Amino acid sequence: MMNYTGLYTPYKLNRSLTEKERNGQFSQGKWRRVKFIMDEYSVVRMNSTYMETVCKYYLGVGISSSLIASLILGILIVFTYEGLYISVISDEYVSWGGVCFSAVIGxxxxxxxxxxxxxxWFRKTHYPIRFNRRNQMxxxxxxxGQILTVPWSKVFFTSAMSRGAMSEWGIDGHILSDDGETVINTFSLAVSVMGSKKLLGEYWEFIRCYMEEDCVEDLADIVTLCPPVENRKEGYIFGLQYLLKMDSRLEWIFLPIMLPLELLxxxxxxxAMQTSKIPQWPQEVLDAxxxxxxxxxNVSAxxxxxxxxxxxxxNEKREEYESRYIxxxxxNERIKAKLAERYGK
Known part of the structure; x- marks a missing residue:
């Protein structure tokens, strides 16, 4: 499952903030003490001016559409078989009223x-977010298709849970009206996790530190894998690799089950990538x-x-793994030291 709120189901707008949203707020200008700062493989481009990330839907692109396409194909196969059976094979009486009714339902x-x-399919390859460190936008x-432009300090960030049997946690950014209460627009950061919400804080600190702290070079050292979607479409091989991404060799146990699903x-x-258009920023955003x-x-794919x-x-070679880990x-340690010096231990 993925958190598809905002894509398949709309955000709830023109409403007041809930008590749960207030309690789950991720506040700008406040150090959230986490053990690690994580980028969640979301960074498309990072430099000293801006950082661009993918959307929360990017990770799961292909999962739902492959299942939906399989259902459509299954229905077509059933109807094709029934049509051949009725017209060629069967000698029994056929209720054409029933056939027509079934066809209409199908x-x-x-x-x-x-x-x-x-x-x-036939949309955008992804829906990028740019965090401009220089102008704090x-x-x-x-x-x-519209571009939302908002000051960093004016966004009310909070934890959000998707609806459904297998709910996932993410971070929503609410744009509030002048009363500071009414939600008039919402977007989501590129993180979606099941179970513990701990990862949300780790990702939030990555974004917050980029916008507010003097540690861009250190953040650049944390980023390892960037989606190759800047001004181009993702290729098939990388898409499969992104879906298969493992954090440990222990996950190989599930590979016989997961591989057929991931291939589908x-x-x-x-x-989805080939039928969709590459998102293009308007000139005013590029100029800014x-x-x-x-x-x-200069971090990128x-x-x-x-x-x-x-x-x-x-399954990297030991020296490659250790080099990256170190x-x-x-x-991470340099960032925490800087934050401790600024905010106090």
Missing amino acids: IVFIMLLSILLRKE VYVYQVN ASMGRYI CLVDPDDPI ANNPEHLWRYVLA RQSAA
Whole structure:
């Protein structure tokens, strides 16, 4: 399951903040003491001016559309078989009224499924978010195609749980009206987790530190895997790798079960990417995000691990793993030291 609120189901707007949202707020300007700071493989580009991330839907692209497409294909196969059986094989009496009724139900069902299918196919490859550190603005490419531009300090960030049997936690950013109470727009950060909400704080600190703290170089050392979707479409191989991403070799136990499902999802994902358009920022956003030619920070998919299959399957050579672990751990410690010096232990 994935948190598809905002894509398949709309955000609840023109309402007051709930008590749960107030209690779950992620506050700007406040250090949230976490053990690790994590980027969750969401960074598309990072430099000293802005950081662009994917949306929370990007991780699960292909999962729902592959299942929906399979249902549509199954219905078509059943109807094709029934048509051949009635017209060629069967000598029994056929109730054409019943056949027509079944056909109408099937067509309506396919039309409804096709509407859901178009939530991923023939849309945008992803819906990026840009955090401009220099002018302290956030730019959100919304599902409806409009660009939301809002000051970082004016967004009310809070934990949010998706609806459904297998709920997931994420971080929503609410835009409030002048009364400071009414939610008039909402977007989500690129994190969606099941179970413990601890990971939300780790990802929030990554975003907050980029916008507020003097540790961009250290944050750059934490980033390992960047989706290659900047001004281009994701290829099939990377899509499969992104779906298969493992954190430990222990996950190999589930590979015989997960691989067929991920292969199916990867086909839906590839179709989604190929039928969708690449999101384009308007010129005013590009002008606001101009990067210094000599900027020492330049993180993108060009910096991805050389042996990507080994990385996503948690099967890197020991020296590669240890080198990255030491780099990321040292960066985390430097960030925590800076935060402790600024906010006090």
